[in-house]
Amino acid sequence: MTAQEVRLCGLLLHEHFGEVVEKVGTHLLRSGAQNLRTIIHETGLSVDLVKKSLMVLVQHGACLFSSGRKGPGSPTEYRSGCDRILRILRYPRYIYTAKTLYGDTGELVVEELLQRGHMTMSGTVKTVADRLTQNMEEGRSMDYSEVSSAFSKLVETHFLQRCPKLAGAGTADSTSPAAGATPAAPGTPAAPASAIPPTPESFPDCYKVPHMTLVGRGKRQLAAEDGEDQRNAKRQKMDSEAHGDEGIYWQVNFERFHLHFRDQAIISAVANKLDQTSSEIVRTMLRMSEVTTSPAATCTKPLSANEIFRSLPASYNIPRPILDQYLTLLVDDPMEFVGKAGESGGGMYVVNLHRALANLARATLESVVQERFGSRSARIFRLLLRKRHLEQKQVEDFAMIPAKEAKDMLYTLLSQNLVQLQEIPKTPDYAPSRTFYLYTVNQLPTARMLLQNCYKTVANLIERRLFESKESKRLLEKSQRIEAILASLQASGAEPEQLTEVEEMITAPEKQQLDALKLHINKLDSAENQVDETIFLLESYVNSTATSTG
């Protein structure tokens, strides 16, 4: 929970949930687990606002609650983590992936779930069907069953999962149904006051689609009603009909998306380094081991060359000996994406997931140094990565750079903390004339440092975007109002002269200003998305080392 992470989380909460939730959220992030009274007292907000914000945070999974530390009688404590809030940066990527895999229906399902946090299947299906119907032509509407099947497919491939049952929530589960349980009462007897909240995967029903009776088609919203009637009409439509899946809430399974992104990164890296056919082979191998590999595995299960040959897509008609050659090439490649694990079955091959992530992170670090300091500094950096420890003189010799410039570059890298100095004493008194000073690069700490830099970068981008919009707030409001007037005029059928007259209310220099503003904001937003890709890579690398060592 570094300062940069907290700052970025605060900005993300502000943009998506408002400033009240931001205050409560950042307070929780900074102070750890707290109960309700302390939060109210320390944030200085009103009781109801704090309660509402906590509910929003819990609904979206950003905050967990559990019974207090002092035992069953103490008030519930709420704690929040940075990771879940930082995922908000990646939402567009999740939605886009769902679109590529499952079409528009899948895209909308994932988008609805991301917007609402937790939802029942019936609720999601209805809302998505309505939205799809809205965009279709007159007279056509989307059937609920299509949306349900898209939902089920997402669940089968583990992209969606059930929300875990929360111990210590409103009423107890199976023990005392009518006990009027206080929030601190222990829930299921199977979880003996565990401090760790249950993960969704610890429940056997995690990926089971409930039997749901939901028949109908999406409803198109009629645009002619005014606000009051529309609200009443909506209220009537949404009255609760039991669909057989009450109490079962679904959420997006971010880990599964991350595995998908990781696989995509490996495949595209192979495609860039070698060629299209090798990337297809690696894609086949990854696809075959999708279900057999656990998320934290170092490498996939060994696959024999025969199996790979049989599972290659039909369009790739490569003969068997060529496949063997490709596999040998992949194994010999210094990036070590594919390794050989035995000789049976024509050769057993694995995809080295963690090593691939480490190499991708290393490539990222090298490219950062190259873009920031130049190609010669990058050469020194790569040299130090490869040779681990080198003296000043050796650096100059190996990198083939004149002494003065090499020294300068080394010191710049040292001052930016990308290179560290290691002292090896010859005598126990560390006398400077009798000590070796070696330059070294440690990949993991450097990756962490760059990850923090990325968080800071995204926070700066967001702040700059907010600053730009605030500067031109008046202009933006004016343009919004004019758009609204234009829309209403067009809806009521006005003549073109009236439309042009309204359009001319924005003068030409104002229009230029608006266009420039739009361009800047789009650039900043796009930059956020790109930095998030780097964040994903570095985060995966750091997490993979944590699981393998810890």
Next chain:
Amino acid sequence: MAARGRSRRTLSFSVDSVGINRGESLPPTLQQPTPVFPVMEQKPLPLTGGEEAEYLLALKQDFRGAMRSLPCFIQPAAALRDVERYSDKYHSSEHTDGLMDWTPDWQRFPRELRIHARKPARDGVSVARSDAQSAQKKKKKKVREKEEVLIKLETLQKKEEQQSEEDDDDDNTEQKKKQEDDDADGDEEYDEEEFEEETDYIMSYFDNGEDFGGDSDDNMDEAIY
């Protein structure tokens, strides 16, 4: 650091191994913090464009916009400005159509987070409802109040000649009727006597001087101030 060596110009580490040769000057020492926006030697690369990047951008901006209109976007009660402005009438109706307040499944939340819809406090702020709805109710209440004030004035004018008790009774019954009408619409009860102009003071506190000197004429022992 340099003063340790007894006026000899030596540094704590050996100059050879780190690479500073004799006769070369060290770079000048910094006297102030580094500039906030240092000059970049290398220009950064341009952003990757392309269809995917644009689609992701559109998704991101749509998502942000959609979140603003959902009930989970909590805005605090807007601070009352110093002077009532004409545009307040238009601004207050902007945020009224967030999809109706979501009713959470209370099984999944701790009991203590439950907000009970209480009867609104005297100053008309209802706790569990959105600000827009309370603003609408306030407006309706103001309109109703003004109508009632007018009606009350009319009835008072009509019944000025009659006795004061009868006047009070009639007013009270009419007040009760009006109150019942009001209560049918909203669950607010307000005491008209206390609430005439939305001040915090009970109206009977302000003595408009009619009674002064009217009673206690009998007792002439006390001086009248």
